[in-house]
Every structure is written in structure tokens, then in C-alpha cells.
Amino acid sequence: MKLASRTFKCEDYKLTSPFGKRSLITTKAGVTANFHCGCDYGTYGKKLPQYGLENGTVIFVGKDSYGANIVWVKYPRLNIKLMYAHLDSISVNNGQAVDNNTILGYTGMTGKATGIHLHLGLKNINGTTWLNPEEYDYEEGQEVVSDSFLGNRGYIKLGDRSDSIAKIALFMYHTFPSYTSRNALGNLYSKNIRSSIIEFQKRTGLEADGCIGPITLAKLEQYGFKH
Numbered sequence: 001m002k003l004a005s006r007t008f009k010c011e012d013y014k015l016t017s018p019f020g021k022r023s024l025i026t027t028k029a030g031v032t033a034n035f036h037c038g039c040d041y042g043t044y045g046k047k048l049p050q051y052g053l054e055n056g057t058v059i060f061v062g063k064d065s066y067g068a069n070i071v072w073v074k075y076p077r078l079n080i081k082l083m084y085a086h087l088d089s090i091s092v093n094n095g096q097a098v099d100n101n102t103i104l105g106y107t108g109m110t111g112k113a114t115g116i117h118l119h120l121g122l123k124n125i126n127g128t129t130w131l132n133p134e135e136y137d138y139e140e141g142q143e144v145v146s147d148s149f150l151g152n153r154g155y156i157k158l159g160d161r162s163d164s165i166a167k168i169a170l171f172m173y174h175t176f177p178s179y180t181s182r183n184a185l186g187n188l189y190s191k192n193i194r195s196s197i198i199e200f201q202k203r204t205g206l207e208a209d210g211c212i213g214p215i216t217l218a219k220l221e222q223y224g225f226k227h
Helices: 003-008 163-175 191-203 214-222
Strands: 014-017 039-042 049-051 056-063 069-075 080-085 087-090 103-107 117-124
Touching (some): 003 039, 003 049, 069 087, 069 103
Antiparallel strands (some): 039 117, 049 103, 056 069, 069 080, 080 117
């Protein structure tokens, strides 16, 4: 079951903008970034209630930097947290316990938006990397992106091994030799390659967390990385 199915509890919605790279679009609030860190679900102009997934706790209620009404909820059993954005109105308070019968708010178009919709953002409960909500199986409580370049988890972290890591390390060594040594080469995401990625993230204005998620991967692609 998709997360959106639990969130909407109806069929009056559709995926209108998927997770990942997209073309620049202009809204009343300006131009959006070309990486979409969540999924947008249009509601055919309707302001629909948004429900909690299951037992969880509201950890933030407020606005983002563009003025969109947002709610963050953490779900400990699933080890995830969700951001519900562009809400027309909010029906919960910070610290409130929620479940699948709790209305968090109603879809809207506050902040940067071109129409009434829900922007759903997903992260691990203590994580900083954005994950794809459409590739998360609610019933299993895990991501289902087995063929993803970034693996089942949706990002690469210290200690991981994969062919993807070897490709990234080789690219870093040839493209950024000033801060990538030969010791970074190989299929292990070692401290050496992690240090190079952190430096790359700092130099390109990304959050320097040392993990390779969709945003860092997209930035590497801007510099010529192919996979």
C-alpha cells in the first residue's frame, strides 16, 4: 500500500509531480528548484482531509521558508517521518498524538504552489536525506526500490558496499583529484570517499552529511556523473 492511500483515505487524488529531477517551473512565489524532494498529489481542486498513517506524534507545525503550511509527523514503528505541505489549514498541534483517524489538515496551495495539492515528503526518523514516498510500502514498512542505484534504503552511507559506490569513487577521483585520493577507490563507502563527498557537498551548497542520497546524486550528475 502506498503512503498516499493511507493519507487520503479516498480516491480523489492523483500523482501530479513525482520525486526527483524535474524541469524548472514558475509559480506566483517564484521559480522552484529542479529537484523535487517529495511527491505532489493533486486533488482536482478539492480541499481534502489528510490523515495520519498510524500511531505517531506531531513534531512540527508551522510554515516553511516560502510560507507553506506544513506538518511533520514521526511514526516510530515505521522509523520514518513525513512532511505534509501546502496545507490550506492545520488541525493538529505540536506534540499531539495521532493515528489513522486523525485529520492533520486539509490540502491547499499555501507557499509555492500552482494549485491545490499535497506535497508529501519522507525521511528516516533521524535522517536528513529525502526519500521517495512512492517507493515505500506501508504494509511492509520498508522501501521497495531494490533496483535503485542508491539501493533499497534510498541512500548510501558509511560501511555500505556496492558497484554504485565504486562508480562514484572513480568519478570523484578523476573529476575532483584535489580532494579525492586513490584510497577512496573501491566498492566500500569508506571514510576516505565519505570525506570527499562531504567536501563536494560543502563546495556545491548541499547539506554536508556525508550520505549520498537523491539530492547529492543529482548534483554529481550536474558535474558529469553518469550511471
